[in-house]
Amino acid sequence: MSTSYLRLGSAIALGLAAPALATAAPAPAKKAPAPAAEAAKPMTRTQFLSNVQSRFSTADTNHDGFIDSNEVAAAQQRELQQARTTEQQRIGAEFDKLDTNHDGQLSKAEFMAAAPTVTPRQTAQQIIGLIDANKDGKISLQEYEAGPLGAFNKIDTNHDGTVSAAEIQAAKATPKK
Secondary structure, three states: OHHHHHHHHHHHHHHHHHHHHHOOOOOOOOOOOOOHHHOOOOOOHHHHHHHHHHHHHHHOOOOOOOOOHHHHHHHHHHHHHHHHHHHHHHHHHHHHHHOOOOOOOOOHHHHHHOOOOOOOOOOHHHHHHHHOOOOOOOOOHHHHHHHHHHHHHHHOOOOOOOOOHHHHHHHHHOOOO
16 A cells, blocks of 8 residues: 555656656756755655655645546646746846847847857967977978978878878867877
């Protein structure tokens, strides 16, 4: 008899959780990592059971001690509406961030301003320092050619001066160091 209650309880929990599981999760906006205080908190079995019973009571709208298909459907609709509202609020907040003049419309300029800034990964001096073999502060043609030609020669395993399709495939399959 107790396994029947366990199965029924599991079925009810899954039935009530189904709307949340079935709702397509939107791509979350980039957020800062949650502080440790907002991390999952420990919960006792008593607290957990109290939460389950509270959800059951909320779903059992006619308070007969059972959840029928109409009550499950109603719970689904409430959860879907809550998910829609939350998603609309998130999207609205994102729109408001982009709409810098607060006219309710996004101009191309406002949209483009939200694009991430593209910056070089290295300064000109860092690049010169990597390529300038003789350290004279300038890059000669020979220094400029040295890196790419070294890579070509490494791929040209038969050293015939031509990189074949097979050599390219072999180079792609070789793990990089």
